[in-house]
Amino acid sequence: MQQLAMPTEATHVPTTVVRDPIVEIRGISKIYGSTVTALQDINLKFERGHLTSLLGPSGCGKTTLLKIVAGLLQPTSGQILVNGKPVTGPGRERAFVFQDFALMPWATVLENAAFGLKMQGVARSLREDRARHYIAEVGLSGFEQKYPHELSGGMRQRVGLARALAVNADILLMDEPFSAVDEQTRRKFQEDLMRLREVENKTFLFVTHSIEEAVYVSDRIVMLSPRPGRVSEIIDPQIRADITPDELRRDEAYLDTVERIWTGIKKYVE
Amino acid sequence: MVVFGYHVPKMPSLLVWVVLWEIIGRFELVMLFPPFTQVLASMGEVVTSSSFAEAIRITLLSYVAGIALALVVGIPLGFLMGLVPAADRMLNMWVNTFLSAPLSALVPVFMILFGLGTPTVIVTVFMFAVWIIVLDTRAGVRHITPSLMEMAESFQVGRIERARMMVLSALPEILAGVRLGMVRGVKGVVIGQLLVSIIGVGALFSLYQQNFLMAHFWALVVILFTCALTLAELVARLEKRVQYYAGARN
Numbered sequence: 001m002q003q004l005a006m007p008t009e010a011t012h013v014p015t016t017v018v019r020d021p022i023v024e025i026r027g028i029s030k031i032y033g034s035t036v037t038a039l040q041d042i043n044l045k046f047e048r049g050h051l052t053s054l055l056g057p058s059g060c061g062k063t064t065l066l067k068i069v070a071g072l073l074q075p076t077s078g079q080i081l082v083n084g085k086p087v088t089g090p091g092r093e094r095a096f097v098f099q100d101f102a103l104m105p106w107a108t109v110l111e112n113a114a115f116g117l118k119m120q121g122v123a124r125s126l127r128e129d130r131a132r133h134y135i136a137e138v139g140l141s142g143f144e145q146k147y148p149h150e151l152s153g154g155m156r157q158r159v160g161l162a163r164a165l166a167v168n169a170d171i172l173l174m175d176e177p178f179s180a181v182d183e184q185t186r187r188k189f190q191e192d193l194m195r196l197r198e199v200e201n202k203t204f205l206f207v208t209h210s211i212e213e214a215v216y217v218s219d220r221i222v223m224l225s226p227r228p229g230r231v232s233e234i235i236d237p238q239i240r241a242d243i244t245p246d247e248l249r250r251d252e253a254y255l256d257t258v259e260r261i262w263t264g265i266k267k268y269v270e
Numbered sequence: 271m272v273v274f275g276y277h278v279p280k281m282p283s284l285l286v287w288v289v290l291w292e293i294i295g296r297f298e299l300v301m302l303f304p305p306f307t308q309v310l311a312s313m314g315e316v317v318t319s320s321s322f323a324e325a326i327r328i329t330l331l332s333y334v335a336g337i338a339l340a341l342v343v344g345i346p347l348g349f350l351m352g353l354v355p356a357a358d359r360m361l362n363m364w365v366n367t368f369l370s371a372p373l374s375a376l377v378p379v380f381m382i383l384f385g386l387g388t389p390t391v392i393v394t395v396f397m398f399a400v401w402i403i404v405l406d407t408r409a410g411v412r413h414i415t416p417s418l419m420e421m422a423e424s425f426q427v428g429r430i431e432r433a434r435m436m437v438l439s440a441l442p443e444i445l446a447g448v449r450l451g452m453v454r455g456v457k458g459v460v461i462g463q464l465l466v467s468i469i470g471v472g473a474l475f476s477l478y479q480q481n482f483l484m485a486h487f488w489a490l491v492v493i494l495f496t497c498a499l500t501l502a503e504l505v506a507r508l509e510k511r512v513q514y515y516a517g518a519r520n
Contacts, residue, residue: 072420090424102421106438119425167425 021045022171022203023069028078030064030229037228038064042078044222044231048170051197051204053214053221055261057268061229062207063099063175069205070096070173082171092120095169099176101160103148109135110144112159116167127166134162137199139192154185165196171203178213190217191245211265215239215257216248223261226268233264304485309492312485316493321474328470332388333459336395340451344400345444348407352440358408369401373458377465387469391462398458399451406447410440442512449505456498 023046030039038061046052054062067073069080071090080087082094090096095116103112110128113135117127135144138158148156157177164172178186194217197204208214214221215237225232237257239248248254288306295305316322351358351365377394384390414436422432437444463472471494478487 067420070424072423090426092426094424096421096424098417098421100415100417102415102417104418104435104438106441116425119427119431 018045018047020048022048022083023205024081024084025065025069026079026081028065028068028075028080030061030068030073031076039068039075040228040230042229042231046203046205047219048203049201050219051206051217053206053208053218054224055208055211055214055221055265056224056229056232057226057265058209059229060224060226060268062209062224064229065224066173066175066205066207070094072096092167093170095164095167095172097157097160097164097172097174097177099179101148101153101156101180103156103159105148107147108144109140109146109148109151109159112148113162113166116163120167131162131166134165135159137165137196138162152181152185154181154189157181157189161196165200169202171205174204174206176207176209179209186213187245193217211258211261215254215261221261223264235261302484304488308485309488312483313489313493316474316486316489321477325470325474328388329459329463332391332462332470333395333455336392336458337399337452337455339392339396340399340403340455341448343396344403344447344451345407347400348404348444348447349411349436349440351404352408352411365401365404368397369405373397374461374465377462380462381466386466390466391459391469394462394465395455395458398461399455402454403444403447403451406443406450407440410443410447411436413443414439442509445505445509445512449502449509452505453498453502456494456501460494 023044025042025044028039028042029037031037042065054065056062064073068075069082069087071080071087071094082091104115107115110131114127114131117130122130132144135141138161140155140158140162143151143155148159151159157180161177178189181189190213193204206214206217216239218237221235221237222231223233223235224230235257238253239251239257240253243251291303291306294300295303295308347361347365351361373394376397377390380390380393380397384393418435418439419432422435427435460471463470464475466472467476471490474490475487478484478490
């Protein structure tokens, strides 16, 4: 039994259990310049094979934390352990899905999806096979030779997802992946994500500012509070696994959890 | 183009001006303008003369050399300014000054420095073309999507590949700069040669003017304008293909 997060004086953090942590965040702080404290003493563990959301109002440092885990930002102090080993930069076991997709506009869907593999030195035919497989997996078959500008926002993000899946990383780090797509696409996307989770057996770290999204897709929600960014609460939404999307939006546990989170978050929203 | 509600294609509208020119020439309203038909007739004479071939050869040579130099210097300089804030602070003012300065005034200085020959013309072309290439490249580098570079980092992309990605990212702006630079370069080569006036097209212009061969003079002007426009159009075509993908840049 391990403590997941240090209790702070103002907020109550429940004791949560992580049996098999794949990512461990130890005392991470991030100070921008010399005055802006984006993150203050974050201690967290992420369960292997689970989808954990980082949820909080804007300015709570959730994206900063995700980028530190990705190795794209260096923390001011503290340490990140992945599979028990400290990380100093990006690594193959982690793949990042960007909020604005970060596709190469000059490359086709296939080339974009195969990009990570290409950088790992995988031979062309092999990497294209694998990219095709994941393009199909995210529902973009037939678009392999299209360019990003020929796709809608939702489809572009699917390419971003295929690229992250293709490198077969253990951990997918997703930075508000659905915030730039419209509501209908977003719902479809969330359902697809949950299906992918069953198939792919990966660990997902998911940053979002949408309470509903977090409650719907997550095994666990880590709530961060802003200025300075700290862990304020950890919630495990107890939603039935086999629930249909239509049932969900009337499900009592779902509604209660959303309400509870909103109550906690309300005071930070002017 | 729309005139009184009628759609008029661009080429026929050019004909109107040609007819106007012809009328002015026929009635000898302005001494400098011989009839357009006469200009066309002398065009054959101009093109077939041996001095024309030599003039074109040397003009093309100076132009290509000047533009090549502008590309080799301008693009890296633009990258430097786009990536290194200190370099940008040091150079930005100068680049902008040279961009808007009347560079023709500097040609006599180049003549003293580089002599009355092709080198001066090359330097003039370079000076006319390079600054806009620098500024547009700088703008392109600044437009590189930060997340694209983060993506490269997260996949541990090597240096060379990363440089390639940056160039491709900035390519739309770079090409816009190159097109404008090439158009300015045409000005440079003509002005340079006119001022040096003993080589290339400049020599021909002087020759025609001094002997009052206005039909020949205008024929040469028309040829030069056509060349410059064709060149600009060719680069614009290439640019359009690149803009096409750049539309998806976020």
